Amino acid sequence: AGSPARPSLDPLARLSAERLLISDQVAAAKYRTGQPIDDPAREQQVLDGVAARARALGTDPDEVVAVFRDQIEASKIVQRGLFRIWDTDPSKAPTGSPDLSVIRVEINRVSSELVQAIADTEAPRTSPQCGRRLLAAYLNTDRTMRLDMLHAIALGRSLPHVCEAK
Ligand SMILES: C=C(O[C@@H]1C=C(C(=O)O)C=C[C@H]1O)C(=O)O
Numbered sequence: 515a516g517s518p519a520r521p522s523l524d525p526l527a528r529l530s531a532e533r534l535l536i537s538d539q540v541a542a543a544k545y546r547t548g549q550p551i552d553d554p555a556r557e558q559q560v561l562d563g564v565a566a567r568a569r570a571l572g573t574d575p576d577e578v579v580a581v582f583r584d585q586i587e588a589s590k591i592v593q594r595g596l597f598r599i600w601d602t603d604p605s606k607a608p609t610g611s612p613d614l615s616v617i618r619v620e621i622n623r624v625s626s627e628l629v630q631a632i633a634d635t636e637a638p639r640t641s642p643q644c645g646r647r648l649l650a651a652y653l654n655t656d657r658t659m660r661l662d663m664l665h666a667i668a669l670g671r672s673l674p675h676v677c678e679a680k
Pocket residue numbers: 537540551552553554556557560585586587589590618621
């Protein structure tokens with residue numbers, strides 16, 4: 515439970531994990547169609563979009579962009595991990611997936627909620643207690659969402675810029 519003055523970082527960590535779980539579908543779509551994991555043009559579009567959303571919410575776009583650079587790296591950790599699993603054992607490879615354009619609509623929705631969660635947590639993110647609260651949020655999310663090791667590692671990679679030293 516958190517007071518309005520000290521909201522929990524759990525929703526932020528949970529949204530990051532949701533974004534990473536959608537990355538499984540991104541990987542499936544790319545694997546089936548032979549598209550590369552890295553899409554720098556799309557990454558720039560994501561970063562421009564979240565920066566605009568941050569400005570609209572009156573929150574620092576640079577802080578939001580720093581968090582999203584990590585979200586993108588984390589998504590690619592998941593995708594590379596799955597490609598490797600599927601290359602190693604083709605019987606595990608996906609046989610179907612929605613279109614990438616459809617999956618990206620879902621990613622955009624979660625990204626937008628994540629910007630809101632960043633904007634809502636200015637106080638805990640600038641607190642000297644941020645590191646331990648973020649670790650608690652990470653562990654809660656790992657447990658409640660029953661993440662496997664690949665997603666747990668990626669979630670860790672997605673969070674280092676959440677705490678703002680000020
Ligand atoms: C998730 C994707 O894969 C990569 C990660 C991105 C992201 O996390 O938003 C964007 C582009 C890709 O480099 C995607 O292509 O949509």
